[in-house]
Amino acid sequence: MPIVIENMSHVYQPGSPFKADALTDISLTIEDGELLALIGHTGSGKSTLAQHLNGLLQPTSGRVLVNGQDINEKGTNRRALRQQVGLLFQYAEYQLFEETVYKDIAFGPKNQGLTGDELDRRVREAFALVHLPEDCLEKSPFELSGGQMRRVALAGVLAMKPSVLVLDEPIAGLDPRGREELMQIIDELHDKGVTIVLISHNMDDVARMATKVAVLDKGCLAMHGTPREVFSRGDELEKMGLDVPQTVQLCRQLRRGGMDVPDCLTDEELAQAIVSALKGGKADA
Amino acid sequence: MLKDITLGQFYPVDSFVHRLDPRIKIILTFAFIVGVFLGGTLWAYIPVIAFIYLAAKAAHLPIKMLLKGLKPLRFILIFTFVLNLFFSGGDTVLVKLWFIVISKEGLMTAIRFSARLVFLVTGASLLTLTTSPVVLTDGLERLLSPLRKIGFPAHELAMMMTIALRFIPTLLEEADKIMKAQMARGADFESGNIMQRAKAMIPLLVPLFVSAFRRAGDLAMAMEARCYHGGEGRTRMRVLKITKNDWIAVAVVAAMIVLTSLL
Amino acid sequence: MDEFILEASHVSYAYEEEGAAAVKDVSLSFRTGEMTAILGHNGSGKSTLAKLLNGLYIPTEGKVTVCGMDTADENHTWDIRRNAGMVFQNPDNQLVASIVRDDVAFGLENTGVPAGEMPARIEEALTQVGMLPFIDRGPHTLSGGQKQRIAIAGILAMLPRALILDESTAMLDPRGRREVFDTVERLNREKGITVIWITHFMEEAARCHRAVVMHEGQVAMDGTPQEVFSRVEELRRIRLDVPPMANLACLLREKGVNVPHHVMDVEGMAREVLKCRS
Numbered sequence: 001m002p003i004v005i006e007n008m009s010h011v012y013q014p015g016s017p018f019k020a021d022a023l024t025d026i027s028l029t030i031e032d033g034e035l036l037a038l039i040g041h042t043g044s045g046k047s048t049l050a051q052h053l054n055g056l057l058q059p060t061s062g063r064v065l066v067n068g069q070d071i072n073e074k075g076t077n078r079r080a081l082r083q084q085v086g087l088l089f090q091y092a093e094y095q096l097f098e099e100t101v102y103k104d105i106a107f108g109p110k111n112q113g114l115t116g117d118e119l120d121r122r123v124r125e126a127f128a129l130v131h132l133p134e135d136c137l138e139k140s141p142f143e144l145s146g147g148q149m150r151r152v153a154l155a156g157v158l159a160m161k162p163s164v165l166v167l168d169e170p171i172a173g174l175d176p177r178g179r180e181e182l183m184q185i186i187d188e189l190h191d192k193g194v195t196i197v198l199i200s201h202n203m204d205d206v207a208r209m210a211t212k213v214a215v216l217d218k219g220c221l222a223m224h225g226t227p228r229e230v231f232s233r234g235d236e237l238e239k240m241g242l243d244v245p246q247t248v249q250l251c252r253q254l255r256r257g258g259m260d261v262p263d264c265l266t267d268e269e270l271a272q273a274i275v276s277a278l279k280g281g282k283a284d285a
Numbered sequence: 286m287l288k289d290i291t292l293g294q295f296y297p298v299d300s301f302v303h304r305l306d307p308r309i310k311i312i313l314t315f316a317f318i319v320g321v322f323l324g325g326t327l328w329a330y331i332p333v334i335a336f337i338y339l340a341a342k343a344a345h346l347p348i349k350m351l352l353k354g355l356k357p358l359r360f361i362l363i364f365t366f367v368l369n370l371f372f373s374g375g376d377t378v379l380v381k382l383w384f385i386v387i388s389k390e391g392l393m394t395a396i397r398f399s400a401r402l403v404f405l406v407t408g409a410s411l412l413t414l415t416t417s418p419v420v421l422t423d424g425l426e427r428l429l430s431p432l433r434k435i436g437f438p439a440h441e442l443a444m445m446m447t448i449a450l451r452f453i454p455t456l457l458e459e460a461d462k463i464m465k466a467q468m469a470r471g472a473d474f475e476s477g478n479i480m481q482r483a484k485a486m487i488p489l490l491v492p493l494f495v496s497a498f499r500r501a502g503d504l505a506m507a508m509e510a511r512c513y514h515g516g517e518g519r520t521r522m523r524v525l526k527i528t529k530n531d532w533i534a535v536a537v538v539a540a541m542i543v544l545t546s547l548l
Numbered sequence: 549m550d551e552f553i554l555e556a557s558h559v560s561y562a563y564e565e566e567g568a569a570a571v572k573d574v575s576l577s578f579r580t581g582e583m584t585a586i587l588g589h590n591g592s593g594k595s596t597l598a599k600l601l602n603g604l605y606i607p608t609e610g611k612v613t614v615c616g617m618d619t620a621d622e623n624h625t626w627d628i629r630r631n632a633g634m635v636f637q638n639p640d641n642q643l644v645a646s647i648v649r650d651d652v653a654f655g656l657e658n659t660g661v662p663a664g665e666m667p668a669r670i671e672e673a674l675t676q677v678g679m680l681p682f683i684d685r686g687p688h689t690l691s692g693g694q695k696q697r698i699a700i701a702g703i704l705a706m707l708p709r710a711l712i713l714d715e716s717t718a719m720l721d722p723r724g725r726r727e728v729f730d731t732v733e734r735l736n737r738e739k740g741i742t743v744i745w746i747t748h749f750m751e752e753a754a755r756c757h758r759a760v761v762m763h764e765g766q767v768a769m770d771g772t773p774q775e776v777f778s779r780v781e782e783l784r785r786i787r788l789d790v791p792p793m794a795n796l797a798c799l800l801r802e803k804g805v806n807v808p809h810h811v812m813d814v815e816g817m818a819r820e821v822l823k824c825r826s
Contacts, residue, residue: 047477056469092466107467111471157470174720176748177787204792261373278821419645419647449647503642504644507642511703511706512655514626518660520662522650
């Protein structure tokens, strides 16, 4: 179920003195099974773009197509179409409200009209995906730790069975263990075939996980390509105030020092490249 | 959607009126309102209108800004006018149509009541448009502080106002975010009857309250870390001083009141 | 000037009587002018420790002194908090007033500073964090990093000798994080203010003088960042991050490339790898 964004623009408060261009003429296709990392500065329009993918915001001009159908067109089944795209907001733990974790996860599928056994199955399936201890289901969400609460919120979105999952800075504010656990879950979901759009500031994560990277700058799509393509344009990224993964930074410095290493995205890859470059160098000598 | 609500209506320019001591402005606003009620005849409103015009000029306020404050009151104004027009009774009948009777006295009362309402709101707007909420809070605290002797919590009240002013934008933003998050989970805030709508608010209100309490806890800790321990021994950054200009303002308002009550 | 500005000796703290201790028998001394990172998971006791260091919490056992004053002595509470200022995690939940100028004044008003002295101190504090142009703005119009710098200015105006920052960059984007860290590092370098920097970000810890790792309420490691981050295995066991370059160094050593233990940043790593060539 690919998502196609066609010449989409969004203007905040058009016609008022506070008018601001949030997104300008974005065209982007998100293919099935992709893990698209959406990067860019705070205020570059990432969250605004994310909220267009499930119809929370409507474009001022242009279209958003899910499976070939415009999600904002009247007459089509907008609600069902929009629910194909699940959106986990930043600091999503603050949206929990039910008495128990079970009921909170059930909120979404219930709104979809599910009841009885089917509802129960959805809740338990989603809960299993986020690796929480079994006894959490009947606990109040407010008894859990921050990282656990965020995973409950994720389960709440997953219970609606979206085919595309949009995650807005899912690891913000978590401790290292919390970050690791959540990234692990995202990895597993991606392996299961869920298309993922990941908004992140952590370039090392992006380099390691993404299959595609889209870079937003001042509301425009500045780059779109594989992580290798995007991160090879390090100077441009830095001009936009964005970081380059440390591995790529190192590769650039090594090349400047006269060592022949390609841009590497993971530590393992880089260690291997350094070892072969060193061996090659010695063989030459 | 919720972000569109702007709080307070302070018009940030520098002027004679903006610079007046907030305590004087608060007292003068009350004096103005009393003055308006002293006026019995329609002639008495001439000095009032003149004063409002003068004050707006001195404050560099566009008259349009002042009138904007009346917009939310338009229905109450019309209601007051109509009610007084038809039901005041009186001997000098102007119009008689079937059972509707409009008398001269009725017309006068209608004009008088509506005018008072307009003046009242305009007077209050003059205060809030020319005094920032922070300064207004300061002024109120100091006006009320003599009441501390009889146990009135003047400082605590002012601190509550300060914190409320600070956190209203934050909480509005948060409400907007939670609402969107629940809508992404299929929540529907817009359809259904009153009961259904009220019930639909639970997923918004519970997280909002939880968050407000968490913020209150954090803030209390931060205030303690910054040595806050109540109003005792506290100094204030803003020094309020009554200057010549304040006396001029007092004189002008006094003149208005005298004229109004004589006419 | 006393050499140790903040001292905790055999400090334990439990939130509830009879409850499990959040901090257990911790002894740490912080030298004047030192910038120390404290690392550890949520629940490792690092935030509790922070609140013990400026008298927000009083130890259940043991003793904490700030500039020689015992935090348990109520006569010194305000002196202690003025000298050891604290900045918290959530930038929204620690600013009190709806105008920057008034917020920075808050601490001064609380400690009874005469009104005549305030403007100069407020402006000086805002200058030091680079936020003077924002003096008449409302906090809700600022970015997270800017709000945190206002919070720091609010503390600086009270002329503290130590700053305790409890995960003050956790909720910020990379630019905000850099803004805040650079500001605090400069205050440490130029004004000699002692800094306790509690964080989850290893690259920040790598830039401090000293790193302390807390685990289950106790001090697990204490040393220079180089020493601490060279103990990659131990850090992994308690599931803390390792700075990416320290991780790479570890991988390279496994493959027989001899890079030293103490490399932590890209520049150092590039230098060492290029050295291996000859």
